[in-house]
Amino acid sequence: GDSVTQMEGPVTLSEEAFLTINCTYTATGYPSLFWYVQYPGEGLQLLLKATKADDKGSNKGFEATYRKETTSFHLEKGSVQVSDSAVYFCALSGLFASGTYKYIFGTGTRLKVLA
Amino acid sequence: DAGVTQSPTHLIKTRGQQVTLRCSPKSGHDTVSWYQQALGQGPQFIFQYYEEEERQRGNFPDRFSGHQFPNYSSELNVNALLLGDSALYLCASSSTTGGGETQYFGPGTRLLVL
Numbered sequence: 468g469d470s471v472t473q474m475e476g477p478v479t480l481s482e483e484a485f486l487t488i489n490c491t492y493t494a495t496g497y498p499s500l501f502w503y504v505q506y507p508g509e510g511l512q513l514l515l516k517a518t519k520a521d522d523k524g525s526n527k528g529f530e531a532t533y534r535k536e537t538t539s540f541h542l543e544k545g546s547v548q549v550s551d552s553a554v555y556f557c558a559l560s561g562l563f564a565s566g567t568y569k570y571i572f573g574t575g576t577r578l579k580v581l582a
Numbered sequence: 583d584a585g586v587t588q589s590p591t592h593l594i595k596t597r598g599q600q601v602t603l604r605c606s607p608k609s610g611h612d613t614v615s616w617y618q619q620a621l622g623q624g625p626q627f628i629f630q631y632y633e634e635e636e637r638q639r640g641n642f643p644d645r646f647s648g649h650q651f652p653n654y655s656s657e658l659n660v661n662a663l664l665l666g667d668s669a670l671y672l673c674a675s676s677s678t679t680g681g682g683e684t685q686y687f688g689p690g691t692r693l694l695v696l
Contacts, residue, residue: 471624499683510586510672511625511687518683556624560683568676568683569615569638572624 469494469561473573476554480547480580488542488576490531490557498559500524500533500540501570505554514542514555547580554578584609586675586688594694595663603658603691607675614656615685616648617672625672631656632678660693668695 474489492500499518503511515524520535529544540557557573587606595601607614613632617625627640631650650656654675660667670692674685 501684503687510588510670510689511674513684513686516684558624568685569627569630569640570617570625570674570685571627574624575622 469498469559469571471557471559471571471573473555473557473576476575476577478576478578480578482549482580482582483546484580486542486544486547486551486578488555488557488578490540490542490573492538492540492557492559494538494559494561496562497535498561500531501558501560502529502531502540502542503556503558503572505556505575507553511556547578549580549582552578552580586673586686588671588673588688588691590691591689592692592694594696596696597663597665599663599695600659600661601663601693603660603671603673603693604655605658605673605675605688606655607673608686611675611677611686612654613676613678614650614654615674615676616656616658617674618642619670619672619690621669628658663695665695668693 470493501516502514504514515526517524517533523532554575558570560568615630616628619625629639634650645661647659670690672690673688676685
């Protein structure tokens with residue numbers, strides 16, 4: 468079945484460091500891919516998405532490219548800030564036969580940025 | 583434009599009790615999905631409602647049931663609560679006319695079962 472694998476955390480970086488969080492997926496068909504961010508005590512916020520191969524999603528300095536050949540969607544940011552400290556979830560959309568979608572999430576990667 | 587709202591924000595119950603959680607979707611959205619997020623884990627799909635019917639279901643027992651109302655709001659009911667039901671319950675809404683792929687999440691209801 469469809470699945471998402473993320474690198475285990477926590478990831479601890481100094482402010483202004485470069486961030487990479489790895490995400491690979493297994494899916495039938497051509498799912499859309501998403502990154503969500505969860506701040507302490509809150510729900511999930513959509514960070515970025517890509518709907519087809521070679522698409523690059525970007526938002527707030529974060530970006531990720533849909534790589535079909537490596538089935539990956541790694542999250543990157545050139546210079547992290549303390550305010551980026553959160554848990555990041557990679558997800559794919561699975562299409563039901565009914566035509567509706569559900570999300571399959573990775574286990575999340577906790578990022579801690581130190582001043 | 584209000585986003586997805588959920589109530590209550592926190593809830594404490596004891597084993598064997600029943601609980602009802604509520605969700606109002608984002609304006610213009612007609613599909614509601616429910617997820618369970620255990621501590622330190624990613625969200626797990628419970629079920630999805632569209633046109634007031636349960637359309638898809640994840641690997642959750644029948645103790646978990648739901649409902650969708652004509653105004654697209656939804657309820658999640660859990661009967662005979664177990665300690666293991668303690669989690670953050672997330673509601674997500676989407677629009678079938680918009681393709682349905684992008685889901686917007688509410689802040690969640692944190693349930694603690696003692």
